[in-house]
Amino acid sequence: MAKVLVVTSGKGGVGKTTSTAALGAALAQRGEKVVVVDFDVGLRNLDLIMGAERRVVFDLINVAQGVAKLSQALIRDKRLESLWLLPASQTRDKDALTDEGVRDIIADLRTKFDWIICDSPAGIERGATLAMRYADEAVVVTNPEVSSVRDADRIIGMLDSKTVKAEKGEQLKKHVLITRYDTSRAARGEMLNIDDILEILAVPLLGIIPESQDVLKASNVGSPVTLNNASSMPARAYIDAARRLSGETVDMVVPTEQRRGFMNRLLGRRAA
């Protein structure tokens, strides 16, 4: 059964697009058929992160308006057979999206994929509400600081009231994904700690993604971090999160600062 997952946050810049790409790739690596859909009409980024920006011909708006067929707009990932991208339009704005258009596209995608991951734009307006409208599950991305946590709370309220599932009186499954978790700053008490965030949001935790240069590096080469360097800390955290999404029970690892002991430093590298 296809699952529609929205990745949303309210606040911008917390890592929705990065998380969409990383989770999508991680699920696809597990053999699931995945499409990542960019709902950020007018400010699209997912195509860049996925490294598909040079192959975009048709987009979400074209399909919604019947100008192009869905199969024409879908772009298959070059690295993973089962990973697809439905890009957004960069030249239009969010008003070009209609409820009916989104409904039909999602219904169509449901017949073709196991996972439909919708990358929501920031904000709480039309773009964001349409991205979550037909979702079955939601990943709420937040950073460990107060403003993004409050925005996440706002978005959770909307997930519980503005989605089709909520309007039918059903419970939409929600997860919190904490990104840009800085281990050294957390140790110094400069960030909200995990327990505080979970207490405020009252939603189960999907994963904790550490702040890392690897994320930026992966974005710059147009690759989801889980594909670019699968052994890196953030990639491992995303892979664990993806496993939890598909129903596995995986122990939660709170990233801790890796201090190399004195002996490790001395004998860290072995000469050939």
Place this chain on the structure above:
Amino acid sequence: MDAKVEPQRQVMRLRGRSYVAFVFSPFMPIMNWLEEIDATLAHSPGFFAGRPIVLDLSAVELSSHGVAHLVSSLETRGIRVLGLEGIEAGGLDSKLPPVLSGGRGCVVEQVEPKKVEVQPPPPAAPSLLLRNPVRSGQRIVFTEGDVTVLGSVGSGAEIVAGGSIHVYGTLRGRAMAGINGNSDARIYCQKIEAELLAIDGYYQTAEDIGETLRRQPAQAWLDGDILRITPLN
């Protein structure tokens, strides 16, 4: 239309009507008889209230003073005597009830004393129960009564209630109780981190809430025109 209307002379019309009265027949000694009356009254208080009572004094011999005493002692028991029977009218005090004659016996319907209608208790003040957390940006307005939140109230959320507000999680947003002028309304929360508290228009912002209270169970209430916030327990 200013034709004068001649005042017509009203002819007084007399009508006869008969009523059924209870007849009391006191016996000697009067004190014993009064005790019986008292026993009846104790059994069903108000049984004789508002009923016509006639005293048949044929079985007793009482002076005018004695009759007056009996009538007044009945009056203290809430029994008003409509008339007297079986006694000579002459020599009786004119303030006493009139002497009646020609009474005929009849079957008195045993009418149960009217039960005092038990007023159904006024419907309990309606209350609104919210099982889920109130999220940032949500606004709950319930002017009819109390609002109870089982979860937390997020920063940037707002609860407006005509009655009191109960929050069993953390109150981080705004809570406004007693908005219809109910100064007895209170705000209770398990953990206070509120942005604003208001009761009947008197408010305090987070700045005014003492640092020692933060994150503690607390209640807010109106003391005259001062909004007090005190720890619970």
